Amino acid sequence: MDLIDILTSAAFWAAAIRIASPLIFATMGELICERAGVLNLGIEGIMVAGAFAGWIAVWAGLPLWGGVAVAFAAGMAFGLLHATLSVPFGLSQHVVGIGVTLLATSLTFYTYRVVLPEVSSPPKIEAFQPFEVPILSHIPLIGPAFFAQTPLTYAAFLLVIAVALVLYRTPLGLAVRAAGENPQAVAAQGLSVTAIRMGAVIVGSGFMAVGGAFLTLSAFDSFFFDMVNGRGWICIALVVFGAWKPGKALLGAVLFAAFDALQIRLQQTPIGAVVPYQLFLMMPYILSILALVLMSRRAEVPAALMVTFNKGER
Amino acid sequence: MRLEPIANPGLARRLAPPALAIAGSFLVASLLALIAGGNPFAVFGAILKGAAGSKFALLETLNRATPLIFTGLAVAVAFRAKLWNIGAEAQLYAGAVVTVMLGTGALPWPSLPLLVVIGVAAMLAGALLLLIPALLKTRFGVDEVVTTLLFNFIFLLFVSYLLEGPLKDPMGMGWPKSARLIPEARLPRIIDGLRLHWGFVLALISALVLWVINTRTTLGFEMRAVGQNAEAARFAGIPVTRVILKTALLSGGLAALAGFSEVAGLKGSLTLDLSPGYGYTGIVVAMLALLHPLGVVVAALFVAAIFVGADAMSRALGVPSYLADIMLASALLMMVLAILLSKFRVVRD
Amino acid sequence: MSARDQAQPPVLRLSNITKRFGALCANDDVSFSLAKGEVIALLGENGAGKTTLMNILFGQYSADAGEVEVFGQRLAPGNPRAALDAGVGMVHQHFTLAGNLTVWENIVLGTQALSAPRLRARAVKARIADLSKRFHLPVDPDAKVGQLSVGERQRVEILKALYRDARILILDEPTAVLTPQESDALFATLREAIGLGLSVVFISHKLHEVMAISHRVLVLRHGRLVAERATADTSREELAALMVGGAVSSPKIAPMPPGPALMRLSDVSSKGEGHAPGLQSVTLTLHGGQITGLAGVSGNGQGALSDLISGLAMPSAGQLEIAGDAITNWSPRRALARGIGRIPEDRHHTGTIADFDLTENAVLETYTRDFARHGWLDWAAARAHAEALIATYDVRCPGPDTAIRLLSGGNMQKLILGRVLETKPRIILANQPVRGLDIGALNYVHARLAEAREQGAAVLLISEDLDEIITLSDVIHVISQGRLSPAFARGTMAPEALGRWMAGDGFAEVAHAS
Amino acid sequence: ALLGALPARGWAQDAKPLKVAGIYTVPVEQQWVSRIHLAALAAQDRGDVSYTYSENTANTDYPRVMREYAEGGYDLIVGEIFGVEQEAREVAADYPDVAFLLGSSFKPDAEIGNLSVFDNYIQDASYLSGIIAGSMSKSGNIGMVGGFPIPEVNRLMHAFMAGAREMNPDITFQVAFIGSWFDPPKAKETAYAMIENGADMLYAERFGVSDAAKEKGVLAIGNVIDTQTDYPDTVVASALWHFEPTLDHAIEQIRAGSFIAADYGMFSFMKEGGCSLAPFGTFEGKIPQEALDKVNAQTAAIKDGSFVVEINDAEPKSS
């Protein structure tokens, strides 16, 4: 297979979309938090917690969508912790985020080990199966690439649309965007900055957890330690890459995933035999940085990102 | 609800919250131990014993604190200038790589000059690694949180390549690890037979030096000015870009010393799992210390003691060892909250 | 008007408001009421407690004692929402606008239920268009607020209040950042609204405005209400004296012959920042012993000119000369070394570092030269220097270890002034040096600038306040769209004529003539 | 101590179970470690030992944890010291009364008489599984997904490839490493890509590979553990590692007071029962007879020593 063959194959794009799906959920979650002014470095741990919570719920007998809901709830719980510490108490968002990641990860592993002390190979669940959208899935190339995915992937794309609509078309989204830009403006209009920011962090964390759950409920069918494997950190980069805009962030996630899918395939080409595999693994990260350099000039950072808001101070 | 600063917090007010925070995280640990079938009342003693119950335990705590002091200082110096260096992990590895490149026989020198040269070269490597994101920030305005974060992944893959390629130990049975340092390139141990090495002393000296830089030198003043208000600093004539770049060099260099000290002091060779996230924990250490260099030492010791103690405790009680990380996380979060509450009071509006 | 007072209950009543910040009593048992259609001016020195009082009224702070009544209803404390719902609108001293949002989004923020499924943009914009026509507040509802000029932002702030049908409007130093024209337009709008029944609390340090617009004046001093006057029965002099608790006098500028040319710009052009214009072939000479006034509507190239003189920017064309030397290599530090003292426009963000203490701010420009050897700082000397500045320039503060953000604007400005003047600069750039300052601080700053002039310094005074320009300047230029008018000697220009130049008239003829 | 027996310390006489501690750098779910874990649990069930373990121990902490167990009165410490060879030896030297049985790429050191090493030398079984794979791949294209190219992985891949070539010399291999031990979704993606690229047989070194095979209807060969119950129509055969001979021998030696520094590597050889080909189970009768014959013949040859599977630790490349 050469590059052209790869890039024009439906299977490649299907893989890109599949790999992108968990990133899309988590990126949207992070984007919501950052739009409201809170950098959520808890993302990596929240994804771990979501991956576990969703999976264990299904293993315990809930339906798959029930698992998604449980993951969302678990994410919201850690979001609540993050939000309480970082918003009304205004603690350093860096520390709180890293603390939440550490806590969520270790608590998850601990729970796993307490719940399943004896197993050698973790139990499997019946994961989401690909669902071919009638008619659309028959379109050449696009059909098999986009419309033969699992329902959770479709949900990821719907989420992007929903986030964009809420952010730009509703009073709530307006308040969120304003809270990340100038909290004083929000307070002066009689809204509670604390409530808006906390809400954004809690809901955003819920979506991060669903991103994690995608790994155990859709991409795979059981839970492993370390399976999130840095995906959360990538999403932080994707939010910046997407200039805090849902559509661009989606594009970023798909591009990143496409490079990931590409490197997997390039390892099999004649180049793959000579080039160290690490170089392929590096490719998505390096290209992300290059892309950031190219589009850096135009990005509009939420002005109050990482700026705590305390009514008593000016 | 809002926070109001307390003008003169009394001693009790200053001491109570941290004490409560530590007690709180013990409570969390006890509860979780109970759930896992361990004895909740044994938690406290076991942690204390594990962290400081013997000379061995105490020195292990100091040992673990050593790299955290370096990465904590690296983060503290950068954050003070509002250079958000999340990449101490990669810079640590840069220092480690250089240590291995020079310390495995390339320079057949006596110990002291060899160690000095390796240390300086390691610092340079870490410094250069952070210089790239710093330049991207100053030249193109690229967010360094993201670039330094991504550099962690990139550099670790690069190290992986080195360990499977040019730096692979020919005697290593094929494992991705470097050759061992020659004895001259090892940091000597402070006490024979125990793992504590001179890297710890180097860490303490670094903290002191950084403290002096911060408080007594123009560079320290400039770094703080740029961090607090770059626009005002530029107007007042401070060369902002140059200060950011100098900060990056200093920060990257300090983080690299962590790698140097771990390889030359502890491991003697480089593997891909040299650091269990010291670069990230350094952020927490720095913030706990409120970015104060001497505070970094205390915070690093605190973090190390909690971890080492809780890890030993989990084994003593026969509960999953992930409990150590849980304790560490909850102690951290409660501690930052406690520090805040000792300075502010919560007022209801 | 007293007849009306009795006839109608007040729309607003503040009773016995007390507010403490730690040991400091920012408001001490303040009571007053406001009638329908009335304009009350609130006067007081910097830090007298005006803003605090208004924040309590608006619910951003809650008072330690006392209560607020709006239209006879007690207002729930500490809740801006309650104040807004009761019909109170506030234009804050520092704008509360989100720069990434459009004008209409800023206005509509918080007015629709957060649970509403969508923003009703069309209806909102129609209403804004209507309001902006009715009250002569032209804005483009779809413009990003971040792109607007200060005056436009002020209009958006007022529209925000009007959009919510505010019947009581609080304006905290609304004209501090406005040009005279913009201020006049604002007053026209206000009069219209007052005619429709709006009641206003107006805070300003500009006494002529107070005299022009208010019905009643309240004076706050150290948190206490110390005087109340019907505007018709008082004078600027009396108000000034009431504010500071004693007589005030403005400096006299005695005529003196111009000294040597210390700085010359020949045909200088430079790039502007963002959408502000740069300079276009500006030729300007600053003489020693002269105050050169630069009048103009803000955002017409003043920024570019002061960046140039401060060392932040280089000319893109033309020549900058200092004491006869052409400048090729330029930076703030070089500017300082060439004897240029700079008072920046924005003392909070450019002039000082908020969390630095007074000592650190005092040596910010000179630490390398005067307080350090081989990179080592001499803090004892720096502190002594700061103490000297505090004493010499009458900076009122708890001491040199105080964070400068805790100082009032006037005292902050005095420290900057001291920092600049102590270096004995030959050339002084004074960009809006008294903006937002109370009358006492204002006179102090002016006197010190006049003193520097007498000692032979060349002063470039940039201001939008024509009164200030005309009283102080030996020579006046007007700047408009990056172009500079010819020099007008003291006494040759009336405010009206300058106003025409500021509006851009006259430049065409000059262009033809040359 | 020279290459001599450990002081007997009453182990031999005592019927009390030995105190055994496992220290693993990965969770016990990991295929490799799970085999050690299972063997220890089995010994515990037999009443020979009492067993505890620490999983996911960072290499930085490894020597400390070793010391803690050694101080805690444990008789035998099992684990893997690939990342901490030197330091682990120092610890062992400090506790001459404790037996250490550690996974290592190095040879035992005569100076440290209480430290024995092992490794999963199951190339015999891998070779046999390769024969089956080679016979059942119709496309002649086999995909192999690994975590990292370390010797333990490489030598098994090479043996597998050698076996497959026995049946089809023209067979091609796709080799990829995902740079992680625990990223099943990524392993699965990589396997998908290989299937797209023509593979109809996968070598499942990582979790996730068999899942891709199952979904795409191709076959897979298991490694180290038997996963056929999870993938009855996918996993044809597996090369199993049995840690029991290694552990049991060590226990025996300790009890006998004769634990010495030795290389336990051979206890993973097929001859010693350290590895085997898993039962064909659901694939009974579906494997070509020609391949079965070859497997039987080579098994016998391996056992009687007339055939030795080559141990090649170099990184395998796609062909």
Ligand SMILES: Nc1ncnc2c1ncn2[C@@H]1O[C@H](COP(=O)(O)OP(=O)(O)OP(=O)(O)O)[C@@H](O)[C@H]1O
């Ligand atoms: N958030 C706060 N925390 C502590 N003290 C405060 C705070 N806000 C104001 N103060 C104190 O209250 C006093 C009154 O401040 P305020 O802002 O009301 O003054 P002002 O009259 O509006 O001054 P200006 O004319 O400069 O606007 C100040 O001198 C200050 O010491």
Ligand SMILES: Nc1ncnc2c1ncn2[C@@H]1O[C@H](COP(=O)(O)OP(=O)(O)OP(=O)(O)O)[C@@H](O)[C@H]1O
């Ligand atoms: N967080 C704070 N803590 C204590 N005092 C404060 C705080 N914020 C403001 N102040 C006080 O409030 C007063 C008014 O502050 P403000 O920012 O309005 O300055 P200002 O005097 O109006 O300056 P300017 O007119 O230049 O804007 C100052 O005297 C300052 O001491």
Ligand SMILES: [Mg+2]
């Ligand atoms: Mg005020």
Ligand SMILES: [Mg+2]
């Ligand atoms: Mg003011």
